[in-house]
Amino acid sequence: MYHPRLYGSFYDMGLKYGSLLYEKAGFQIPVMSKERTQFGIASYEILKTFYPEIIEEIEGFAKGIKAEPAIVGGFLLTIGIFDMNAQCSAFAYKNNNSVLMGRNYDMLFAFKKYSQSSLTAPTGKYAHINHSDAFIGCEDGINEKGLAIAMTFVNGASKQPGVGFYFMVRRILEECATIEEAIAIINTAKVSKANNFLIADKKGGMVVVESAPGKTVARYPAAGENFIHTTNQFISREMQAYDIGGVDWSKSRERYERVGNRLKESGGLSFENAKEVLSDHCVCLDLKKHKFGTIWSIVADLDTLRIERAETKPKINNYKPETRLDWWLKKKKTK
Numbered sequence: 001m002y003h004p005r006l007y008g009s010f011y012d013m014g015l016k017y018g019s020l021l022y023e024k025a026g027f028q029i030p031v032m033s034k035e036r037t038q039f040g041i042a043s044y045e046i047l048k049t050f051y052p053e054i055i056e057e058i059e060g061f062a063k064g065i066k067a068e069p070a071i072v073g074g075f076l077l078t079i080g081i082f083d084m085n086a087q088c089s090a091f092a093y094k095n096n097n098s099v100l101m102g103r104n105y106d107m108l109f110a111f112k113k114y115s116q117s118s119l120t121a122p123t124g125k126y127a128h129i130n131h132s133d134a135f136i137g138c139e140d141g142i143n144e145k146g147l148a149i150a151m152t153f154v155n156g157a158s159k160q161p162g163v164g165f166y167f168m169v170r171r172i173l174e175e176c177a178t179i180e181e182a183i184a185i186i187n188t189a190k191v192s193k194a195n196n197f198l199i200a201d202k203k204g205g206m207v208v209v210e211s212a213p214g215k216t217v218a219r220y221p222a223a224g225e226n227f228i229h230t231t232n233q234f235i236s237r238e239m240q241a242y243d244i245g246g247v248d249w250s251k252s253r254e255r256y257e258r259v260g261n262r263l264k265e266s267g268g269l270s271f272e273n274a275k276e277v278l279s280d281h282c283v284c285l286d287l288k289k290h291k292f293g294t295i296w297s298i299v300a301d302l303d304t305l306r307i308e309r310a311e312t313k314p315k316i317n318n319y320k321p322e323t324r325l326d327w328w329l330k331k332k333k334t335k
Contacts, residue, residue: 007121014057018064040074042161087250090150091229092200099302101148119324125174137166145177146202146302156194179205202302212242231256
């Protein structure tokens with residue numbers, strides 16, 4: 001897993017990382033089909049309105065790898081659109097004096113070599129630790145305000161040119177301190193494909209936004225429950241028509257039930273207990289037949305900003321502390 005530290009203007013962050021990948025690894029954008037190229041370029045035009053600052057970062061990255069910005073952006077905006085990819089589990093849990101978020105990212109083992117955990121601190125935006133298998137954008141993260149977000153794929157009934165999950169998660173981390181602010185951003189977006197977005201803040205707000213072209217529903221904890229969780233299907237009745245299923249191979253519903261039962265029975269969840277939930281043999285995938293399983297796992301306390309990460313199949317004792325956000329916040333205070 002790569003561990004870049006990116007801060008400054010959006011353009012400079014993109015140029016720095018693009019130049020590094022080009023010089024050290026000869027990085028180039030893979031050749032795309034005509035259908036994917038057209039979809040990506042149409043989505044790129046929509047992204048310009050949704051989050052213009054990220055366009056600057058894409059332009060800087062494109063210069064660094066000597067490519068056209070629309071091709072770079074179009075590639076990112078079509079990942080996960082034309083095939084089913086990650087199958088993940090995520091939860092948020094409210095204790096009396098803490099809010100914890102846990103997340104397993106389950107993907108083809110081959111994607112381990114692309115994975116990265118970044119400290120990202122754009123000028124004028126919230127700093128955050130994020131995780132991704134792409135060079136711009138992210139699948140999950142925790143920001144300096146104690147807001148966490150994790151997306152999970154859903155096999156949706158339709159797709160359209162629009163905003164992809166990488167950029168939805170990234171913008172929310174950089175602009176939001178509460179779940180209400182995050183929901184408002186999702187509601188303004190023309191999304192390209194079906195996804196769940198689990199979002200929690202340090203005040204105890206928690207929600208799963210079930211999002212698809214044509215419909216978005218905010219799902220909150222059930223009455224009497226102090227947690228919420230998601231895997232790879234829609235749960236809300238209103239969203240069933242937007243979910244065509246086909247995820248039994250990844251034990252999505254089994255994982256959903258197991259996480260829910262573990263949280264319901266916990267009677268209070270410690271940081272170590274959260275690791276145990278993610279390490280459960282049912283929740284943590286290891287599908288050798290599919291060459292597929294958990295390639296990273298994170299636990300975070302949203303009040304203290306304590307973050308720990310396992311960069312492989314999670315076990316209770318293989319998480320390591322993530323300290324770069326704390327380093328950045330201390331560095332910013334001394335300026």
